[in-house]
Amino acid sequence: MLRDRLDEVLRAGEAPGLHGVVALQGGRTLLEHYGTGEDASWADRLGVVEFGPDTLHDLRSVTKSVTGLLYGIALGEGLVPPPGDPLLPHFPEYPDLAADPRRAALTVEHALTMSLGLEWREDPPYDSPANAEIAMELAPDRYRFVLERPIAEPPGVRWAYSGGATALLGRLIADGTGRSLPAYAEEVLLTPLGIDRYHWITGRDGTPSAASGLRLTPRGLARIGELVLAGGVWDGRRIVPQDWLRTMLEPRLETSWDAQYGYQWYIQPVAGHHLVAGMGNGGQRLYVLPDLHLVVAVTAGNYDHPEQWRTPQAVLERVVLPAVTAPA
Incomplete structure (x- = not known):
C-alpha cells in the first residue's frame, strides 16, 4: 500500500528530487525506497547518483540534531x-x-x-x-x-x-571529551547503534562541522530516530540519558515558521500527532512520531530550493501517515 502511494506521489511530481526513504513502525520496515538523481556533498557536485541502501548522503542540518x-x-x-x-x-x-x-x-x-x-x-x-x-x-x-x-x-x-x-x-x-566530534560520535552513538557507514565532513581548517557535516545512509539515519523513539535505549543498553531526551525535546522557543524548538530539535503537531524532527537543507528529514511508534528518514537533493520542504512533507503526509492511520 505504501509503495503504491509513493509511486502515485512520484508520478504526480509531488516529491521531486527524492533520493531515499526509510519508514519504520515498531521496528518493522514499512517502506524503503531509493531513487536516482543529481546530488552534492556540500559544494562538491557528485553528478547523477543511483542511490541504494549503502549510499551515504549529506544530512546537512539534521547533523545539528545528532550533535x-x-x-x-x-x-x-x-x-x-x-x-x-x-x-x-x-x-x-x-x-x-x-x-x-x-x-x-x-x-x-x-x-x-x-x-x-x-x-x-x-x-x-x-x-x-x-x-x-x-x-x-x-x-x-x-x-x-x-x-x-x-x-x-x-x-x-x-x-x-x-x-x-x-x-x-x-x-x-570536543574539548570536554578530548576527542574529535566524529571519534566521540563513533564511540558513544554510531557504533553502539551498529552504524558502520558514515562520513563527517570537515571545513578547510580541518574542523568537523557540527552543524551540517554528517553523512549517513537513510537506514543509519532511521536508526537514530529509533533510538529517540526508544527513549535512548538500544539492545538493552542506555545510550542517551533519559532526562536529556526529555529536556532536549521540550519546546522552548517558536521558530520563524510556527514550529517549536527544543535543544537542536524541532517539535510540532502534524495531522493531530506529536512530531519531533531533525531538518536539513535540500529536504533531509528525520521524523519521529512517538504516539504512532513511527520513524521516517528522508533524503533528497533539492539543495537551496525555496520549496525544498515539499518533498519530505509529501512523503510523510501523503504517503506514510495515511497508510499507518487508516482504519484497519
Whole structure:
C-alpha cells in the first residue's frame, strides 16, 4: 500500500528530487525506497547518483540534531557544561569578548536553542559567503567569528537559525571529551547503534562541522530516530540519558515558521500527532512520531530550493501517515 502511494506521489511530481526513504513502525520496515538523481556533498557536485541502501548522503542540518544527542551523552558523562553555564568562560582565548557584559550573559542554553541574540543570516545560498555559515567556514577562527557577531538583541529572547550556535556546541564536546566530534560520535552513538557507514565532513581548517557535516545512509539515519523513539535505549543498553531526551525535546522557543524548538530539535503537531524532527537543507528529514511508534528518514537533493520542504512533507503526509492511520 505504501509503495503504491509513493509511486502515485512520484508520478504526480509531488516529491521531486527524492533520493531515499526509510519508514519504520515498531521496528518493522514499512517502506524503503531509493531513487536516482543529481546530488552534492556540500559544494562538491557528485553528478547523477543511483542511490541504494549503502549510499551515504549529506544530512546537512539534521547533523545539528545528532550533535544535540551527543551533547546530552557527554553531559551525562560529566564532560561538558550544563545548559545554564555561562558560555564564554569555556572559550578562554577570547578575554576581550568575555569583557563585554552583554556577551558575558550568553549561556550554553542559548547555543542549544539558537537564541544567542547575535546577527546571523543563513538565508543566502550555501555556496555564498553572504551566508553566515559559509562565512564561518571561511573565517580564520570559526569560534571567534561566531562569538563576535554584532549583538542584535538580548540572548534567549528569540529563536534565530544559526549553524554557528551548533559549531560552539561541537567545540564544547570536543574539548570536554578530548576527542574529535566524529571519534566521540563513533564511540558513544554510531557504533553502539551498529552504524558502520558514515562520513563527517570537515571545513578547510580541518574542523568537523557540527552543524551540517554528517553523512549517513537513510537506514543509519532511521536508526537514530529509533533510538529517540526508544527513549535512548538500544539492545538493552542506555545510550542517551533519559532526562536529556526529555529536556532536549521540550519546546522552548517558536521558530520563524510556527514550529517549536527544543535543544537542536524541532517539535510540532502534524495531522493531530506529536512530531519531533531533525531538518536539513535540500529536504533531509528525520521524523519521529512517538504516539504512532513511527520513524521516517528522508533524503533528497533539492539543495537551496525555496520549496525544498515539499518533498519530505509529501512523503510523510501523503504517503506514510495515511497508510499507518487508516482504519484497519
